[in-house]
Amino acid sequence: MESILPKIPSTNTLLITNTHKPDARNKSVKLLLEYAQVKEFPLIPQWQTQALILQARTLSDEVSVTLTTDAYKVLIDYTGNNTRLIFTELEKLKTYALGKTVNGDMVKELVSESAxxxxxxxxxxxxxxxxxxxxxxxxxxxxxxPALKITATLTTTFCTWLTVKQMKILISPGKCLDTLTLSCL
Structure with a gap:
């Protein structure tokens, strides 16, 4: 690799797909980082709706299709955080719209709910x-x-809701911060 990497033209692109961030202590990773520029494409969590809508807007500009605000919301509700699926559905909407602005009803009609x-x-x-x-x-x-992922999400969500509810009960008028701290311990 040490003899090959310096000879590769800078116009080439090497795409490495990995579920985890590469270990920068690894000798081969260090060598790659010496000659390459790293660009990450992290998956946006489903609950970050605004970030997903922003991503969909960027992709719609790439595809050259115009959507209304409610159409973006419906598209994200139906596709989730699957970027490839969003891109494919935008291509479909572009073909259907023929240069017109796509509204939420069109998205509901054409995009199958897969999220x-x-x-x-x-x-x-x-x-x-x-x-x-x-x-x-x-x-x-x-x-x-995956069933385990559903269970994990439900457990985390319920624990969060219970913690917030308990904190709301503990922080009531007339209670001081010292009482709150002691009751949490």
């Missing part, structure tokens, strides 16, 4: 809406969401 959100499931459970919760479970399973 399911464990947070929506948690909210349906919290509200006691069994029918909706079962619908979300079915959607999650149809989207090949």
């Amino acid at each position: 399911a959100n464990s947070l929506q499931l948690a909210n349906a459970i919290r509200l006691g809406n069994i029918a909706q919760a079962l619908e979300f479970v079915e959607r999650l399973i149809n989207c090949n969401e």
